[in-house]
Amino acid sequence: MSRVSGPWPPVDVEPPAAHPKAPAPGTDLGVHYDECFGCGDDVEAGLHLRSTVGEGNTVHSKFTVTPAHQGAPGLAHGGLLACAFDEALGSAVGNLLRRPAVTGKLETDFRRPVPVGSTLYIEARLDGTAGRKIYVSADGRLDAADGPIAVSARGLFVQVGFEHFSTHGDPQALDKLAEANRKNERTRGDEWEINP
Numbered sequence: 113m114s115r116v117s118g119p120w121p122p123v124d125v126e127p128p129a130a131h132p133k134a135p136a137p138g139t140d141l142g143v144h145y146d147e148c149f150g151c152g153d154d155v156e157a158g159l160h161l162r163s164t165v166g167e168g169n170t171v172h173s174k175f176t177v178t179p180a181h182q183g184a185p186g187l188a189h190g191g192l193l194a195c196a197f198d199e200a201l202g203s204a205v206g207n208l209l210r211r212p213a214v215t216g217k218l219e220t221d222f223r224r225p226v227p228v229g230s231t232l233y234i235e236a237r238l239d240g241t242a243g244r245k246i247y248v249s250a251d252g253r254l255d256a257a258d259g260p261i262a263v264s265a266r267g268l269f270v271q272v273g274f275e276h277f278s279t280h281g282d283p284q285a286l287d288k289l290a291e292a293n294r295k296n297e298r299t300r301g302d303e304w305e306i307n308p
């Protein structure tokens with residue numbers, strides 16, 4: 113079976129245009145929510161992804177695989193690797209476009225085993241937008257920014273209103289996200305508002 117799953121993006125898109133207030137290349141993006149499984153400091157067995165803005169509409173993330181992330185003995189669980197890519201792609205969308213969005217579709221291509229103790233260097237990039245649809249993709253390299261590609265992913269994120277999070281999730285979601293954003297403001301001089 114071919115690994116290629118069709119053209120990407122699958123529809124005509126506008127080239128991605130970073131928000132004028134998007135953080136500059138080199139900016140450490142911090143934690144978007146302390147209880148997030150992908151990046152939160154409060155989730156002991158979480159992925160603790162750390163992300164930095166790259167050049168050209170990219171975000172660079174690092175994820176170190178611990179014994180808490182195993183599927184087979186000594187190897188990362190594929191579902192958790194997919195989670196790391198969801199987080200990295202979502203970080204690119206949220207931080208570079210500054211549009212609230214959720215994952216509509218996530219496709220992963222597992223090319224090499226990822227052992228416990230290894231670090232994935234993930235580069236996520238904005239590929240284009242079509243109305244509310246935001247197309248993103250990423251490659252994860254083993255143990256170095258120029259290491260062999262172990263996992264690749266493609267995602268469709270769909271822009272939503274901020275009320276998506278408080279209506280379908282925690283009624284206090286916007287306050288919690290705003291508090292996390294205030295923490296980031298303190299660490300990186302950011303200015304954006306989550307509460308509409």
Ligand SMILES: CCCCCCCCCCCCCCCC(=O)SCCNC(=O)CCNC(=O)[C@H](O)C(C)(C)COP(=O)(O)OP(=O)(O)OC[C@H]1O[C@@H](n2cnc3c(N)ncnc32)[C@H](O)[C@@H]1OP(=O)(O)O
Pocket residue numbers: 144150198199200201202203206207210211212213214215216217243244245268270272306
């Ligand atoms: C600015 C503030 C940021 C702050 C923060 C910064 C940092 C941020 C870091 C975040 C890092 C975490 C990243 C994790 C992100 C999650 O894990 S999000 C959680 C997982 N995802 C979900 O729970 C989503 C659940 N699904 C839904 O809520 C709804 O299905 C959706 C996705 C909102 C779409 O529903 P809808 O609004 O009714 O829209 P709908 O008309 O169905 O779809 C819109 C378009 O998308 C297309 N579409 C939707 N789903 C699909 C699909 N699966 N396949 C193909 N096309 C699709 C539709 O065909 C439609 O296309 P058009 O007709 O416009 O051409």
